[in-house]
Amino acid sequence: MYSKILKAIWTVAILVFFASLFFIMTISYSYFTIFQKILLRNETELAAQGVTISGKEFFDKLDTANYRITWIDRDGNVLYDNEVNSEYMENHLEREEVRLAIENGYGESDRYSNTLAHRQFYSAKKLPDGSILRLSIVQAAVWTLILGFMQPIVIVIFIALILSFVLSSRLAKNITEPINEIDLENTEKYYGLTEYKEIEPLLRHIAAQKIQLKRDKEQIEETALIRQEFTANVSHELKTPLHAISGYAELLESGLARDEDIKPFARKIREESSRLTTLVEDIIDLTKLDSGDGSRVTESCDLYRIAENAIDSLQSTASEHEVSLNLSGNKAQMVAYPQLLYSIIYNLCDNAIKYNHKGGRVFVSVKQDEKYTTLSVKDTGIGIPLESQKRVFERFYRVDKSRSKEVGGTGLGLSITKHAILVHKGSFDLTSQEGKGSEFTVILPNRQD
Ligand code: ADP
Numbered sequence: 001m002y003s004k005i006l007k008a009i010w011t012v013a014i015l016v017f018f019a020s021l022f023f024i025m026t027i028s029y030s031y032f033t034i035f036q037k038i039l040l041r042n043e044t045e046l047a048a049q050g051v052t053i054s055g056k057e058f059f060d061k062l063d064t065a066n067y068r069i070t071w072i073d074r075d076g077n078v079l080y081d082n083e084v085n086s087e088y089m090e091n092h093l094e095r096e097e098v099r100l101a102i103e104n105g106y107g108e109s110d111r112y113s114n115t116l117a118h119r120q121f122y123s124a125k126k127l128p129d130g131s132i133l134r135l136s137i138v139q140a141a142v143w144t145l146i147l148g149f150m151q152p153i154v155i156v157i158f159i160a161l162i163l164s165f166v167l168s169s170r171l172a173k174n175i176t177e178p179i180n181e182i183d184l185e186n187t188e189k190y191y192g193l194t195e196y197k198e199i200e201p202l203l204r205h206i207a208a209q210k211i212q213l214k215r216d217k218e219q220i221e222e223t224a225l226i227r228q229e230f231t232a233n234v235s236h237e238l239k240t241p242l243h244a245i246s247g248y249a250e251l252l253e254s255g256l257a258r259d260e261d262i263k264p265f266a267r268k269i270r271e272e273s274s275r276l277t278t279l280v281e282d283i284i285d286l287t288k289l290d291s292g293d294g295s296r297v298t299e300s301c302d303l304y305r306i307a308e309n310a311i312d313s314l315q316s317t318a319s320e321h322e323v324s325l326n327l328s329g330n331k332a333q334m335v336a337y338p339q340l341l342y343s344i345i346y347n348l349c350d351n352a353i354k355y356n357h358k359g360g361r362v363f364v365s366v367k368q369d370e371k372y373t374t375l376s377v378k379d380t381g382i383g384i385p386l387e388s389q390k391r392v393f394e395r396f397y398r399v400d401k402s403r404s405k406e407v408g409g410t411g412l413g414l415s416i417t418k419h420a421i422l423v424h425k426g427s428f429d430l431t432s433q434e435g436k437g438s439e440f441t442v443i444l445p446n447r448q449d
Contacts, residue, residue, distance in 0.1 A: 001176055001179070002172050002173070002176045003172075005171075005172040005175055005176060006168055006169055006172040009164075009167075009168035009171055009172060010164055010165060010168045013160075013164035013167070013168055014160075014161070014164060017157075017160050017164065021153070021156075021157075025145070025146065025149075028145065028149075029145055032140065032145060033139065033140075036121060036137060036139065036140065037108070037121055037123075040067075040121050040123045040135055040136075040137050041106075041108070041123050043067065043123075043135055044106075044123040044124070044125050044133065044134075044135045045125065047062075047069065047125075047133055047135060048125040048127055048133045050062075051071065051127060051133050052127050052128060052129075056071075056079070056080060059071075059080055059082065062082075064082050066137060067082075067135050067136065067137055068081070068082060068083045068120075068135070068136045068137070069081070069082050069133070069134070069135055070082075070092070070133075070134045070135075070136070071131060071132070071133050071134075072092045072093075072098060072131060072132045072133075072134065073130075073131050074129075074130040074131055074132075075091075075093070076091040076092050076093030076094075076098070077091065077092075078092055079131070092132075092134075095109070095122070095124075095134075096109040096111075096122075097109040097122040097123060097124040097134060098124050098132050098134065100124070101124035101125055101126045101132050101134075102126060102132065105125070105126045106123075106124070106125050106126070107123075107124045108121070108122065108123050108124075109121075109122050110122065110139065118138045118139070119138070119139045120136045120137065120138055120139065121136060121137050121139055122134060122135075122136045123135050123136070178195055178196065179199065182196075182203070184206060184210075187203040187204070187206055187207045188207065190203055191203070191204070226395075229395075230395055230396075233395065233396045234283060237279055237396065237410070237411075238276070238279065238280075241272040241273070241275045241276045241279070242272075242276070244268065244269075244272045245269050245272045245273060245276075248265040248266075248268050248269050248272075249269065251265060252265055252266075274408075275408060275410075278408065278410055279410045279412075282410045282412040282413070282416060283412070285343065285412075285416050286395070286412055286415060286416055286419065289340075289416065289419040289420065289423065290419070296337055296339075296340075297337075298335050298336055298337060298448045299335070299336070299337070299338055300333065300334070300335050301333075301334055301335075301336060301338040301341065302331055302332060302333055302334070303332040303334055303336075303341055303345075303366050303368075303373050303375065303444075304327075304329055304330060304331050304332050304366045305331075306338060306341050306342050306345060307327055307329075307345050307364055307366055307375070308327060309342065310342055310345040310346045310349060311325050311327055311345075311349060311364065313346070314346065314349050314350060314353060317350065317353055317354075318353050318362070321353050321354065321356060321358070321360075322358045322359055322360075323352075323353045323356045323358075323359075323360045323361065323362060323379075324360075324361050324362070325349065325353075325362050325364070326361065326362065326363050326364065327364045327365070327366075328363070328364070328365045328366075329364075329365045329366035329367055330366070330367075330368070332366050332367070332368040332373045333368075333446075334368075334373055334444070334446050334447070335446070335447040335448055335449075336424055336444065336447075336448055337420075337423065337424065337448075340420035340423060340424065341420075341424075341444075343416060343417070343420055344375070344417050344420050344421060344442060345364070345375065345377070347413040347414065347416060347417045348375075348377040348417060348440050348442075349362060349364060349377055350413065351379075351409075351413060351414070352377050352378075352379035352381060352438070352440075353379075354407040354408075354409065355379070355381045355382050355403070355407070355438075356379050356380065356381035356382070357380070357381060357382070360379060360380045360381055360437075361379070361380045362377065362378070362379045362380075363376070363377075363378040363379075364376070364377050364378075365378075368446065370446075371445060371446055372443050372444065372445055372446060373443075373444050373445075373446055374441065374442070374443050374444075375441070375442040375444070376439060376440070376441045376442075377439070377440045378437065378438070378439040378440075379437050379438055379439075380436070380437040381437050381438060382434070382435065383432045383433050383434040383435055383436050383437055383438055384399060384430070384432040384434070384438055385399065385434050386434075389430055389432055392414050392430070393414045393415055393417075393418040394415065395411065395412060395415045396410075396411035396412065397411060398411045421442055421444070424444045424445065424448065425445055425448070426442060426443055426444035426445065427442075427443050428440065428441065428442045428443070429441045429443075
């Protein structure tokens with residue numbers, strides 16, 4: 001960064017310097033040209049007086065190294081010219097400066113001299129006898145001027161280069177030093193300081209990113225911990241039915257079981273196997289939800305119809321528990337993941353049946369407004385104690401482990417439900433009273449845009 005800033009400042013300084021130099025040279029050159037013309041006019045006036053007094057003799061004593069002097073009679077014939085032989089010269093009356101001098105007493109012009117092949121300044125004066133005296137000078141070329149200035153220019157360039165290098169390196173250091181000294185752990189202390197005004201948004205951004213990173217890290221650690229706990233719980237939950245199965249199988253194999261025990265043992269094995277199957281299915285569902293299954297696509301579906309289907313398939317369980325199922329509401333068209341909607345309703349109704357009294361009731365209702373669809377599953381069951389209400393959505397959490405086992409629970413139903421609701425960007429609420437019953441309310445957006 002330092003070298004980049006240094007280079008930028010230095011380049012700008014050098015560019016500005018050369019631009020100024022060019023500008024100054026251009027102005028000097030035009031000033032020099034004007035000055036040359038004024039000088040030529042003065043010289044012409046003086047020479048005119050000299051020729052008026054001394055005639056042609058005036059030229060004999062003259063040192064005319066830089067000037068060309070031409071004397072023309074009133075008919076335009078060249079009487080004298082110090083550079084070109086007057087005998088071979090054409091009539092000069094048509095020359096602009098001569099014409100002006102004849103008309104006004106004095107005339108000036110500048111052009112390329114055909115005779116001398118240079119850009120020349122001409123200045124002509126009419127003498128009292130009607131003849132014209134003309135002085136001309138070669139216009140100094142730009143290079144002549146630059147060459148004349150060469151030495152001071154080189155010195156100035158040299159000084160400017162050194163100065164701009166020293167100043168730009170100091171400037172670059174002044175800019176980069178405060179930035180290098182920033183303590184990124186405590187960016188707040190620079191807020192409001194004039195020295196850091198320009199980079200304050202950057203510092204705030206860094207601070208915000210740091211907080212975000214910290215949060216992300218905490219979340220990753222938390223997720224890792226949950227996974228670890230989950231794996232430990234899964235192995236534990238799998239072990240219990242497996243031990244039971246292998247225990248009963250061993251008894252049957254050894255021949256120790258009495259004839260009348262064979263049937264109950266076989267039933268136990270079947271029950272534990274079906275528990276295992278449910279558990280494995282739940283684990284697969286949860287793992288799918290956790291990994292954010294990319295193949296999942298939204299579909300247009302009707303939540304009311306899905307509720308009807310779920311209730312249909314739970315009818316036999318409900319009769320087994322002597323619980324009645326009631327559905328109310330209307331068609332609720334949604335764009336959502338129908339499979340997940342089904343598992344939400346199924347799990348909530350399944351629990352409402354399982355944790356109910358004989359003769360208990362379950363009320364399912366589906367309502368829809370412009371933006372949201374609300375599903376409510378209410379039961380007249382055993383209810384959930386207040387201290388457990390927050391925890392029932394945790395994986396493998398069960399209020400009464402033995403009751404859950406008895407009814408074939410895995411402790412995963414509500415975590416699957418919660419996950420499926422969150423996938424839909426929905427929300428949920430639980431109100432429950434021990435001994436009276438519970439109500440789970442789920443609010444889902446009608447569309448997943
Ligand atoms: P499970 O497979 O054990 O039913 P869930 O995750 O579905 O697991 O529920 C967790 C626990 O929350 C259950 O074990 C039960 O104690 C309690 N619970 C869930 N729904 C109800 C309900 N409708 N009434 C009473 N208790 C409930």
